Amino acid sequence: MSLTKKIDSRVISIKDFSSCSYCSVRRLCLPVSVEKEEVSIIEELVSDRPQLKKGEYLFHVGEKFQSLFAIKSGAVKTFGSTRDGREQITGFHFAGELIGLDAIGNNMHNCNAVALEKTVVCAMSYDDIEGISTQIPSIQHEITRLMSKEIRNDEEMLMAMGSMRAEQRVACFLFNLYRRLLSGNKETLTVRLPMTREEIGNYLGLSLETVSRRMSSLQDDGIINVNNRLIALLDIDALEKLCV
């Protein structure tokens, strides 16, 4: 909170580009119809903007829920652990997305969140959000909309997991990434994966070998081009057709 004040007083400083006014993903993280006055209120919600290195944790399962996190840049995976100790990935999250929503219900984090690459997030105190919601009802409305969207996403994913074969799952995964990652640079249809084949397989319920094989066969079909972590999406329509 006091940090916010400091930022406000250094209007010309380069540091200011970290503020919400200049945030390139602001539209995405809390896309309420924010006027300038309201931006400054949102600004107050942001108590911290930690820079995470690859492998650093944003939160652990079991920790008390205090903040929602808006991802400014980078990528985060969320995962739980099965009884036998293996991790099970529940989602990948990118710039402009909000994480922590599943913790509101029981006031505790139900999964771990770790950065897949250098990542900057905005931590927003949930108590403050609830308080300010009374001033700006659209914020509460926006949170609700985002939660509803997450439910829909998860349920789409459940449908995919229940009915899709390996190749479809991989195609669907890539198409989903295309829709979420390409908002910035639409001209190039290339996605850079921030996660390993093993993580993709874990998420999709496949072995890493199967992910690799199915990517190779999608490449053989001329639908994508695989170059390590760089995936060129050559035939978006074909990719979409594979996604149920």
Next chain:
Amino acid sequence: MSLTKKIDSRVISIKDFSSCSYCSVRRLCLPVSVEKEEVSIIEELVSDRPQLKKGEYLFHVGEKFQSLFAIKSGAVKTFGSTRDGREQITGFHFAGELIGLDAIGNNMHNCNAVALEKTVVCAMSYDDIEGISTQIPSIQHEITRLMSKEIRNDEEMLMAMGSMRAEQRVACFLFNLYRRLLSGNKETLTVRLPMTREEIGNYLGLSLETVSRRMSSLQDDGIINVNNRLIALLDIDALEKLCV
């Protein structure tokens, strides 16, 4: 709305047991700390209490979102359809649960909902809910909590689908039902399934034959007793152990 007034004036009528004051699942559907005055406000939210026969639809995918539905009694399945026309079940919902939350985001239903047996629901206009939330903030808070819970549920399910073998999935499914259906009659550890083996298989990503086989093997292990749709849960601990 005018219906509500009518109910209020017939205090002794048997019909009154349909009102929220007497609703046995009230605690579950909107478990805010409702005092008597607040119950009457919630009552106003309920615009209709349709009785659905087995197979009747509550809503279809693509329909405009207008109401959330609290299930008073019975069971509902929600499902989407894959491109090739088959249905994919995304969830089963029982008395005391709220459905339609995933539609808030884009103001449209993203799945179909159909009654699995004789079912009574309370339709609550979402516009009214939003309006009344300003009077009773706990209602908005409660909706948020329920959505968060649904996200958590879906993500647990995703974890299950990604990592579990058939027997575990079936065990997990039964254990989940045990937790959700036995709140009323804890003394008997018997669950009556309102859905077919095929629907269970569809939901779990298994064939109906595999569901049947795995139930049989759980029975051979002395963990459950299968008698058509009646499942006696003989060893809850063993069942829970199988659930990751």
Next chain:
DNA sequence: CGGGCGCTTGAGGCAGCTCAAGTCGTGTGG
């Protein structure tokens, strides 16, 4: 330039699917 991790590709095995047959339970119509 060397080591290690991530990735690809091959070979064999098994879990779960498909196809098929038969039983049981329920609801419906005579």
Next chain:
DNA sequence: CCACACGACTTGAGCTGCCTCAAGCGCCCG
């Protein structure tokens, strides 16, 4: 009220897609 018919369920047999194990390659970073 009974008989029939159909849908739901169980169980068996064979097949296949994905997993596991294994070997080799290539990229990245120290």
